[in-house]
Amino acid sequence: MSALLDVTGLLMRFGGLVAVRDFALQVDEHELVGLIGPNGAGKTTVFNAITGMYRPTAGSIRFRGREIAGLKPHRVYQLGVARTFQNIRLFRELTVLDNVRVADHHRGEAGVLHSVLRTPKFRNEERRLADRARELLAVMGLEQRESEYARNLPYGEQRRLEIARALVSDPKLLLLDEPAAGMNPYEVGQLMELIQFVRERFRLTVLLIEHQMRVVMGVCQRVLVMEFGEKIAEGRPEEIRANPKVIEAYLGTSEG
């Protein structure tokens, strides 16, 4: 059986700077994989390449057997790869409900004409979109917030809203870029439970970036470690913890 996501020989160069080199990554269906490494290691760049934000300088990215390297981001999303951003990127002047349902828009079929004429097809679709979005808001504990503007939510809720938005369209693969950033240890614990929960409930495959090693150790089945654009280790959490290269990479950052 081939992997759900199969990245091989990924090279990402920005002018003279090589951000990611010779990077390989396989993620099987329903796995929860951690991608860790110090700041600037190239983790986000890997996400950007997978999701079509960057066109790889070289290498192959296969999702469900299909080459997706260089596709536009909206195409990659429509194929079933959703993501969140390290620096939360919500539609700030849209309501919480609108933030989520707009992410399901691509599955709708009622275009301009049906909208303008308010046809039954349009109404059914609007109802379906709203119901589906509310379902996700309930899972994320945001159902009381649907009429708020996204910009008015506290930080932790913004993080959860971004995850709700990423899940609304039934993705197969969810990429989370430092979802725990800026949270206290209690919130981090809750978030990790939530990630486990949605993974089961929506039969998701999750790839999780984190730069604090501690966070991913508890939840991930497998961890990849990056440093200076390269993969320096890969294995089960306990193997990673004991790996001398990893310890060295994290030395002095007091996060081992």
Place this chain on the structure above:
Amino acid sequence: MRTDGARRRPEPGTIAVIVAVGGFVLLQALMWLGVLNPYWQQVLNLAGITLISALGLNLIYGYTGQFSLGHAAFYGVGAYASALLTRSLGPGAGTLLLGIVAGAALAALVAFLIGLPILRLRSDYLAIATLGFGIIMKVLLDNSDAVIPMMGGSSGMSGIARLTTFPWVFAFGLAAVLVMRNLVFSSVGRALVSVREDELAAEAVGIDTTRYKTLGFVIGCGYAGVAGALYAHLYAYLNPFSFDFLKSIDVLLVVVLGGLGSISGTLVAAIAWTFLLEGLRVALPASVQDWRMVIYPLVMIVFMLFRPGGIFARTEFGFLKPRARRGKE
């Protein structure tokens, strides 16, 4: 689990129709009684036309977040195209309708041809491209008589039938508002706004941003085309000056003052601004007209400092909101 008291109230669409019909009857009565003399009737018509054009620009800039500096040029496309059509086919209600449709379609087509290549790029290129298009349009119109003598070149096109009456303007103005309302309060509308809010995030949630930027631009310019066609048959005379860069700024000002992303704001600002300008024209000497380009930026700056969201700051009159949202915001 939602207890939605608003469901019991009459549908906002119904209220909108009642408000509209009432407004129409009232205005007709005022004209009939002679309270609104022909001069102010003309101003009222112009206000309605400005409304239609400004709604289009609000869709482009206020909702989709794409900055266009050539809106008046698309208005001009609609005006000249429809005028050529009615002059060729002979005047009549049917030909006016045909002229409006043709003017809108041509403006939308030109917008598509300009928008598709440009909107693949970053947003700010649209401002440059539309500015350029406005300049090219002006040059073409100034020399149009070389190819089509009927268009009159820089001395203007005359002999257009006066077909635009208040009921025409009112009907199209109302339709423009309702279509815009239904469009922005829909999944398509939210897709347009997501592009304005964060283009990259919109792409990341499956919105084909190039497509939606083009869609907003094309529909918005179609609105300008409708407005231009009505304008052409209101004054029966067209001059290239009426479609230059300053005219584009005029509409932009209405949209910004009313509030980006607010239909109600555009409605109020278009009417208030048109009447204010005419009032000033009547009250003040002609030389003040030359100060427009000093006054405009000042008004703009004052608003940006003290009320950056415009008069309406993304809110709407109740009757312009869709039903399901009422009572919850």
